[in-house]
Amino acid sequence: MTPAPPSTTALLERVHRFYPANLHGDDPRYAESEEHQRLLEIRSAAWESRGTWKEVLSQLREALPQSQIEDWTALHSDSCWRVRVYLPGPLPVEGGGQEFRSVVGLVSLLAPVSAIYTSFHRKSDTLWHPPTLFYEPVPEARSTEEAVESALHAALGVHRLPYPTLFTPVPDIQCFNVPLGKAHLIDCLFTDDRW
Numbered sequence: 001m002t003p004a005p006p007s008t009t010a011l012l013e014r015v016h017r018f019y020p021a022n023l024h025g026d027d028p029r030y031a032e033s034e035e036h037q038r039l040l041e042i043r044s045a046a047w048e049s050r051g052t053w054k055e056v057l058s059q060l061r062e063a064l065p066q067s068q069i070e071d072w073t074a075l076h077s078d079s080c081w082r083v084r085v086y087l088p089g090p091l092p093v094e095g096g097g098q099e100f101r102s103v104v105g106l107v108s109l110l111a112p113v114s115a116i117y118t119s120f121h122r123k124s125d126t127l128w129h130p131p132t133l134f135y136e137p138v139p140e141a142r143s144t145e146e147a148v149e150s151a152l153h154a155a156l157g158v159h160r161l162p163y164p165t166l167f168t169p170v171p172d173i174q175c176f177n178v179p180l181g182k183a184h185l186i187d188c189l190f191t192d193d194r195w
Helices: 008-015 028-032 034-048 051-063 139-156 185-189
Strands: 068-071 080-086 098-108 113-124 132-134
Touching (some): 008 185, 051 068, 051 080, 051 139, 113 139, 113 185
Antiparallel strands (some): 068 080, 080 098, 113 132
């Protein structure tokens, strides 16, 4: 039996083990803090044991042969594994251009949880427009979302966090490019670089 997902309170406590409270990232005490050192250690350990993640990518390629699967993991700056699964396409857009649709799966290094979102990213000529992100299931991507969620859960035992939990404020933490007072659990557990 798989353990239940951590509560929001437990997740808030967990991120406070890896990010110093009430310090800006440019404060020298931030980089020297026990919390930041723990974060660097967990990222380094994850990199050394990335074999399981490579297996997840292989399983997704087998399960979704019609999709392009890309590993977007950036452990030097993020606290997660990241996979982008492009839906077949791109699709033409009214008025010109194309829309690229993808499902992104994130797996936290800090807790046994995942986040999945869908990105619709439009390009006209050489100009990329800001993407539209969906954190709840999207009909056009539902089967791909389910395949990603299933693969992440089966291989890593992670639970997908719901939207309200992902966007729980963490006002006393500054992480990545998110200023102090503006962070949410999704930024701290995974990454602020979502598109």
